[in-house]
Amino acid sequence: MMNTWFVSFGLPFLILGALVGGGLYALCASTMYTYLKENYSDALPPRIDVFMNDYEAVGGFMAGVWYAQRTGGWRRIESRSWRYFFVATQSLGLFAMSCCAIFCAAFLFAPR
Structure with missing residues (x-):
């Protein structure tokens, strides 16, 4: 069984975190994506079409920000x-x- 301290304090912290x-x-990534799209559009990935939905509406802005991180386009x-x-x-x-x-991982590796 998990330690009482971890159940009382650790799990709520992880859930809230x-x-x-x-x-x-999500809010900050959306703001950053908008800024990059307006000023540094070539740092973002090429447009991806998603069937019957908008790419940005399904979290594509987060993927776009991570793409800018991976490729180093944000350094400009x-x-x-x-x-x-x-x-x-x-x-x-x-x-x-x-x-x-x-x-x-707390539930996968917790002692039984």
């Missing part, structure tokens, strides 16, 4: 504040993803 962090990441952003915002957005996404992964 994943949910709140994921929501904030001249504004210091937007560069910091990009790094903060990616860090927030990594935090939310880590919380979710640790939450799942």
Whole structure:
């Protein structure tokens, strides 16, 4: 059985970190995607058509921001504040993803 401390404090932190962090990441990634689309459109991936839906409506803006991270296109952003915002957005996404992964791992590797 899991440690009482972890059940009382660790799991709620991981759940809130994943949910709140994921929501904030979606909001920040949407803002960053819009900025990149308006000013540095070549840093984003080529347009992908999704059957019967809009690419940006199904979370494509998050994939676009990660694409800019992977290819290094974000490094061309001249504004210091937007560069910091990009790094903060990616860090927030990594935090939310880590919380979710640790939450799942807690149940996979918990002693029986």
